Amino acid sequence: MPAMRRVAPTWHAQVARGDDADVAEVLAELKSASQERFKRELGLLLEELSRDLPLVLFFDDLHWADVSTIDLLGFVTNRLGGMRLLIVATYRPTDLLLAKHPFLQLRPDLQSRGICHELQLAFLTEADIAMYVDLQFPAHRFPAEFSALIHAKTEGSPLFMADLIRYLRDCGVIAREQDSWVLAQTLPVLEGVVPESVRGMIERKIAQLSDEDRRLLVAASVQGYQFDSAILARVLDEGQADVEERLEALERVHAFVQCVADEELPDRTLTLRYRFVHVLYHGALDAMLRPTRRVALSRAIADALLAHYGDQRGRVASALASLFEASRDFAEAAACFLLAAQNATRVFANHEAIALARRGLQAVGSLPDTPTRAQQETALQLALGWPLINVRGYAAPEVEQTYTRARELCERQGDASRMYEALWGLAMCHLNRAEYDKARELGTDILRLAHETKNPAARVTAHYMLGTVLVYLGDLVASREQYAHGIALSDAHRELTLPDGRHPGVACRAQMARVLWLLGYPEQALEVSEGAQRDAQRHPHDLAFTLFLDMLLRQFRREIALTEQRAEQLKALADEHVLPHYRAFAGILHGRARAASDAAAGIAEMRESLAAYEQLGNELSRPHFLALLAEALANAGRREEALRVLDDALASAERTNERYYEAELHRLKGELLVASEDDAQRMEAERCFHRALDVAQRQQARSLELRAATSLGRLWLQQGKHADGRALVAGIYDWFTEGFEQADLRDARALIAPEATASS
Numbered sequence: 001m002p003a004m005r006r007v008a009p010t011w012h013a014q015v016a017r018g019d020d021a022d023v024a025e026v027l028a029e030l031k032s033a034s035q036e037r038f039k040r041e042l043g044l045l046l047e048e049l050s051r052d053l054p055l056v057l058f059f060d061d062l063h064w065a066d067v068s069t070i071d072l073l074g075f076v077t078n079r080l081g082g083m084r085l086l087i088v089a090t091y092r093p094t095d096l097l098l099a100k101h102p103f104l105q106l107r108p109d110l111q112s113r114g115i116c117h118e119l120q121l122a123f124l125t126e127a128d129i130a131m132y133v134d135l136q137f138p139a140h141r142f143p144a145e146f147s148a149l150i151h152a153k154t155e156g157s158p159l160f161m162a163d164l165i166r167y168l169r170d171c172g173v174i175a176r177e178q179d180s181w182v183l184a185q186t187l188p189v190l191e192g193v194v195p196e197s198v199r200g201m202i203e204r205k206i207a208q209l210s211d212e213d214r215r216l217l218v219a220a221s222v223q224g225y226q227f228d229s230a231i232l233a234r235v236l237d238e239g240q241a242d243v244e245e246r247l248e249a250l251e252r253v254h255a256f257v258q259c260v261a262d263e264e265l266p267d268r269t270l271t272l273r274y275r276f277v278h279v280l281y282h283g284a285l286d287a288m289l290r291p292t293r294r295v296a297l298s299r300a301i302a303d304a305l306l307a308h309y310g311d312q313r314g315r316v317a318s319a320l321a322s323l324f325e326a327s328r329d330f331a332e333a334a335a336c337f338l339l340a341a342q343n344a345t346r347v348f349a350n351h352e353a354i355a356l357a358r359r360g361l362q363a364v365g366s367l368p369d370t371p372t373r374a375q376q377e378t379a380l381q382l383a384l385g386w387p388l389i390n391v392r393g394y395a396a397p398e399v400e401q402t403y404t405r406a407r408e409l410c411e412r413q414g415d416a417s418r419m420y421e422a423l424w425g426l427a428m429c430h431l432n433r434a435e436y437d438k439a440r441e442l443g444t445d446i447l448r449l450a451h452e453t454k455n456p457a458a459r460v461t462a463h464y465m466l467g468t469v470l471v472y473l474g475d476l477v478a479s480r481e482q483y484a485h486g487i488a489l490s491d492a493h494r495e496l497t498l499p500d501g502r503h504p505g506v507a508c509r510a511q512m513a514r515v516l517w518l519l520g521y522p523e524q525a526l527e528v529s530e531g532a533q534r535d536a537q538r539h540p541h542d543l544a545f546t547l548f549l550d551m552l553l554r555q556f557r558r559e560i561a562l563t564e565q566r567a568e569q570l571k572a573l574a575d576e577h578v579l580p581h582y583r584a585f586a587g588i589l590h591g592r593a594r595a596a597s598d599a600a601a602g603i604a605e606m607r608e609s610l611a612a613y614e615q616l617g618n619e620l621s622r623p624h625f626l627a628l629l630a631e632a633l634a635n636a637g638r639r640e641e642a643l644r645v646l647d648d649a650l651a652s653a654e655r656t657n658e659r660y661y662e663a664e665l666h667r668l669k670g671e672l673l674v675a676s677e678d679d680a681q682r683m684e685a686e687r688c689f690h691r692a693l694d695v696a697q698r699q700q701a702r703s704l705e706l707r708a709a710t711s712l713g714r715l716w717l718q719q720g721k722h723a724d725g726r727a728l729v730a731g732i733y734d735w736f737t738e739g740f741e742q743a744d745l746r747d748a749r750a751l752i753a754p755e756a757t758a759s760s
Helices: 002-007 009-015 021-030 035-049 067-077 093-099 103-112 126-136 146-154 158-170 196-207 211-223 229-236 240-252 279-286 291-326 330-346 350-365 371-392 397-413 416-432 436-453 456-473 476-492 504-519 522-538 540-556 560-577 580-594 599-615 622-635 639-656 662-674 679-699 702-718 722-733 743-752 755-759
Strands: 055-059 085-089 174-177 180-183 226-228 257-264 270-276
Touching (some): 002 035, 067 085, 126 158, 146 158, 211 229, 211 291, 240 257, 291 350, 330 350, 330 371, 350 371, 416 436, 416 456, 456 476, 456 504, 476 504, 504 540, 679 702, 702 743, 722 743
């Protein structure tokens, strides 16, 4: 204040107390004070204040400043050379341009002198919004997804974001609860919420447009959030250069749109690709359309896209589908939704593919019941099936409903070419529910159909399905024959794929590796598995499947580090492509490997992954997975808990008739009982080992037979039956011709050795 009193008395008089005598005298002089005096005094004041310390002046919302303020700003900037002064001003460029604001004349002069720099502020990121929320609502207990939802709703526009959060607080969605902030309503309440302040601002911006510009933007909103100058020019029957000039002004002056790229359409037409600056602008303009006008514009834009894209319509299938739907051409809409769903499936956008296929089915529902409609619905049901499997799992009720409907349609039309895909989807559903009789029946139907239609793809599918069912039923030799047929046929027809996109040769080889190990060929199994993985690199689903089967193989071989490595690879792949069933597989096996070094963490991961697996409706391999959990519990000293889990596994195997791991279930139960001090339990343990041997011998599962024999032989050595124990194990060990460095064979060899008697 002393400096102001001394060098800027007229300014001091504006802010000082009115009863000050000196001030009263200056106030009397104010009536005759000139604008030049005001400016000169302010300049002297700023020089005085900035002499000792740097000074910052801040002008907020400069677009609302009057001519006098801008004149004063120009005067001060002409004297910056003698001051340590920084001036910061904020403004909305659009408002400056629309108002032809005087600052627009001052800014170029300042920039040419190198003393003015304009910083364009980007929209806020999700992290920025989270920081803002933390500052506005300390110690809040909002859900983790709250900031993401606000960002999605406002696209990071600071003005819209602040208004939306203020609105949510004012209407009680955000509420104070004791010493914290909480959401008083669930997040879905935000859908469709646009604060009145934001809506009013958008309406004012639209009202500033000319009728021609408004008509142009409304047409653009029908094409979508992004649109093309060439399409608009064709639809509005205007020159493309004129349209692009108006769009440039709408970007520069009104900030409604933004040019994102210049492109060449398939017919060689050059176009500028634009998008709306904010989705709310797009929505507000689109809402201005009357229904009849929307129908006409949608059809016109669809026709324009077809004219430019021609036989490459698949590139804009999603846009075309929405346009035909809006123009009430449901047949064309269904065809384009099918193309769009197939496109989304190819790039693993499963949720999008599901939504598109379902919209296609809704469009089909508006058509008369004709053979053409039935064909379209069949194609859409099949297009829906695979992304549903990826998201919900093979065993989901929606998957069964989808493929059941596709089967009914194929039967009604006599459509054998698509029937096998419907049968395959149903077979996979029943297989993953461990409904093996139904899956086997469907596999037989596919094989019969394949022979009738001479369809190699259906035939490979049938061999794969029958081979897989036979594995789980414990008929390993017959299973190997089915996979061998599938491998030979797929090698002869390299272009074939299974209905889920996997290569049939890769799938059959991956499964064959498991069968070979069970049959007692561990090195051949490894070689086949590694070959399957090499062939799988081109397709993520092939790779996920082969990683899963190789992970099982490594677990069979007791290779803990490699099991964990494969599980981590599968986790990453499943997360990348959103494959919940493979994510559950990976978690179960990863937990088992992890339990070797951290029992509590490994067991917890196994239980969590098993729960996720079962929540998908899966029962396939459940006895095997429960056996792995029981092993981990036993190793952690939780014997009684492990026994309960094994009883559950045995009951599951009995209920579903899943037999391929049955021998191991009995053996593991015997290992738990043999450690008991109770004679009855020790006798039961021996019976368990005998049952394990009987099952393995009946299945010709040599690897599991060796394990059962080793467990029983070890018990006999402890009972003093040294010769019997060694002879039992040696009889099976001598059958093997490979894999002698595998852990199971090393254990057997150590038991057979003469020194085993002493160590026992």
